[in-house]
Amino acid sequence: MVALCGVAAFAVNVSHAADKPNIIYILADDLGYGDLGCFGQKKILTPNIDQLCAKGMKFTNHHSGSTVCAPSRAVLLTGKHTGHCTVRGNGSKHNLRDGHEDVTIAEVLKGAGYHTAMIGKAGTGCNVSPGQPNRKGFDYFYGFNGHGPAHHYFPPVVYRNEREIHFAKNKNHTGDTYIHDEFMREVMHYLDEHGKTERPFFLHYAAMIPHASLVAPEEWVAKYRGKVKEEKQVSRGNYARCDEPKATFAGMVSRLDWEVGEIMSKLDDLGVAENTLVIFTSDNGPHSAGGNKAEWFNSNGILRGEKRDLFEGGVRVPMIAHWQGRIEAGSTTDHLSAFWDVMPTLCELAEMESPLGIDGISFLPTLLGKSDQQKQHEYLYWEFYERGGKRAALTHKWKAVQLNMNNGGDSIRLFDINADPTEQYDVAKNHPEVVANFRSIFDQAHTSSPLIQWRKR
Template sequence: MVIKKQLILFIFSFFAINASEKPNIIYILADDLGYGDLGCYGQEIIKTPNIDKLASEGMKFTQHYAGSTVCGPSRSVMLTGRHTGHTYLRGNGFLKMRPDPLDMIFPRALQKVGYHTATIGKSGLACNSDDGSFPATKGFDSFFGFTAHYRAHWYFPNYLWKNGKKQNYPNNTLHDGDKYSSDLVMDETLNFLDKQKDGPFFLHVAFQIPHASLRAKEEWKAKYRPILKEKLLPPKEHGHYSYEREPKTTFAAMVSYMDHNVGLIIAKLKELGLDKNTLVMFSSDNGAMQEGGHKRSSFNSNADLRGGKRDLYEGGVRVPTIAWWPGKIKAGTTTDHLSGFWDISPTMRELAGAEAQADTDGISLLPTLFAKGTQEKHDYLYWEFHEEGGKRAVRQGKWKLIHLGIGKKLKPRIELYDLSNDPHEKNNLAKTHPDRVSELSQIFKKAHVKSIKPEFQFAEELNQKQLAKRLHGNKKSH
C-alpha cells in the first residue's frame, strides 16, 4: 500500500503540474449525441467546427464508452466512478442518489483540496427530483439548471433551479416561450467563468442538446434549410415532446448551436487567460437517440455502429470523447485506449491532487492524456440495463458478450462478437465459440452486485426457486 501511494505521488509529479497552481477542469456532456454526429467523427452534413477544432488541437478517443445506454445511470457512473454493476442508480426512474457518505461523487473530493465545484445544465444526481438544494448536499458549490430529467425534455421550462432557489419563467409553455433553456445555461456558464479567474475550479456543463424535444432557434434552423430542403410536416398538437414540423433541420440546428456554445466556452477561457491551465473534456451520455421525431438514420448519427440509445450494442454505449489542454495534451492525437465513464472520477481526482477513490471501477487516464508513464488497462468493461427485458454486456479485449432478455427469463439470448473483425456486430459467434461465451459469462458474476432495488435485479435474483429447480434438473439429466 505504501509503495502504491508513493507511485501515485511520483506519477503526479511526473506530469509537471504545479502544485501551487492546480489546473481548472471543465467536463462538458452532451445529451444523446451519437458517435457519428460530429464532423471529427465522420459527420458530413451537420457542421461542428468548434468541437472539431478541439479534436485537432487535442486528443480524440475512438473507444471511450458511456456508463450506460440512458442518461440517469450513465451520469451516475461518471460521477461515482463505479460501473452499473455497482452503482445505486442503474436506470432511469423516480430515484436520486443517497445522502453522503453513500453514493459519493468526485466533486466532493475536489472540494476538499480547494476547488470551487459547479454543475450547470442537467443534473446527474437524480432522475426526477424537484429538490433544488440537493446538488449542494452532494458536493457542488454552485448549481443552475434541471434537477428532474423529464423536465429537461422541454426547452422552454416554467422554471429552473439556481443554488436552491427557483427561477421562474412565466412566459414559457414548455414547448415555446421567450426563455430558451440552452441560452440560460450558457449565460450561467460564462458568468461562472468570469468569477473564477483565481481558480481552481471544476465545472460540469451538462447540455440538454440534442435530446428531444426538438427545439432550435430560428437563426440556426435557417442555416440548414437551403442544405436539407426539408418538406414541412403537417401541423399537429404537441405530445409529451414538442412537435416539430422540420425534424431534420431542427436536429442539425441544435447540434450546431451546441457546437457554437462549446466555442464560446473556449473563447471565454482564452479571454480570461485560463486556457493554458484548464483541461476541457467533451463527451456524450449515451448513444444516438430516436425520439421526438428524430431518426438516427437522418444523419447516420451512430456512424454505422449497431443500435443506439437503450441498446448495449456499440451504437448505444460508444460515445465521441475529446480532451483538450494546450501545451499539456499533444495536438492532433488519437487514442484507441479502451476506457469508460467510470474512469473520469479517478482521472479528475489524480489531476486535482485529491484523495484517491478506494471503491472505483475506473482507472486514471492521465498517462494516456499526457503520453507519459504506463497506462494501466481494464481487464474488462461492464454494463447492465434493466429496460426492454433486461440486458447486460461485457467487453474484454476484442470480444464482446451480450445477454438479452434477462429481466424475467432465466435463459437469456446470447450474442458474441469479435469487434476487431466485426465492429458493426453483425456476426454472432456464440454458437461457434462456446468456450469464449462461458469464460466471459463468468465476468458477469463478479461484475454484478445485487441491487437493493427490485427493479434493478435480474431473473436469477428474482426467481431463485425456479433457478434452483432448473439447475437441479440439469444435474439429474447428466
C-alpha cells in the same frame, strides 16, 4: 504528498490547490458517435468541436456509463459501473444518496481545494430535491433537478441551488426564454467569476442538446433549411411539435458546437487556456424520439444500435480532451475507457487518492502521452433493465451481449469487436470458452440492488 480521498468529510485545502489545473467537463445529451465532423459526420457542421479535436486528443474507444441518462451520469460522478452504482435506471427513485455512501467527483475535487459547479441537467439523479447537487459536492448549481422537465427547452422553472427560478411566459414547448441561452449566460458568468482566481475550478456543463424535444432558435434551424430533405414524423409523444425535424436536429447540434466555441474563446480571453483541461463527450448513443431518427444523419456512424441498446451504438460515445501545451494536438487514442474512469483520472490530476471500491482506471497517462504507463481494463460492463433487460461486457477483442434478462436471459451473443466493429456476426458457437469467460464476468460484475432487479416472469 497525496491526500486521501475516502468517505470521510472533505476538508478544503485552497492554498495547496493554486497550482492545479482548472477542469471543464462538457456533457452532451444523446449525441451520437457519428454526430460530429471529427468523428465522420458529413451533413452537420461542427467546426468548433472539430477544432477542439484538432488541438487535442480524440478518443475512439470511449464508452458512456449507460445507454440512458440517469445511470450514465451517476456512473460518471461516482466512478462505479452499473453493476455497482446506486443509480441503474431512469425514474424518480433513482438518485444518488446523500451523505457519504455515494462519493462524487465534485466532493473529491472540493476536498482538493476546487470550486465546483454544475450547470444544466442534474447528474445526481432523475428527480432530486432542491439543493441535492450542493449536498453532493457542487458549490454552485443552476438547472434542472428533474430529468422529466429537462425534456423541454422552455421550462417554467429551473433551480439556482435551492431556489426556484421562474420564467413566467414559458410553457415547456413555447415561451420567451430558451433555456440554453440561460445556461450559456451562467457558464460565461461562472468563468468570468472564477477564471482568474487562485483557486482552481471544476465546471460540469451538462447540456441538454440534442435531447428531444426538437427545438432550436430560428437562426440555427435556418442554417439547414432547404439543405436537408425533411421527413416529418407523426408520433412525438409529449415532445414539442416540430415540422422541420432534420433541420432542427442539425441546428441543435450546431448550436451546441457554437457553445463549445464560446467556452474556448472565453478561456483564451481570460488567459487560462493553458491551465484548463477541457473534456467533451456525450451521455449515451443517439436517440430516435420527438420526431428524430438516428439514421437520418448516420448518428451512430458504423456502429450497431442507439440509445437503450447495449450494442456499441448505444454506449460508445465521442470524446475529446484538450489541454493546451499538455495534450498533444491532433493526437488519437484507441485506449479502452469509460465514464467510470473519469473519477480516478481527475483524482490523479488533483493529487487525490480515488475513493475505495470504484471501478475506474485513470487515463491521465494517456492524456499526457505516457501510454507506456497506462493501466488497462480487463473488461467494461453494463446492465440495463428496460426493453426486456440486458447486459453486456467488452474486452479489447470481444464484445458479449445478453438480452431478455427479465425472462432468464437469451443465449450470450459474442462478437469479435476488432474484426466486426458493427457487431453483425455472432460467433458464440465457435468460441464456447470465451462465452464461458463472459458468463463469469457477468456474475463477477453484478451486485444486487434494492432499487431494481431483473423481473422474472
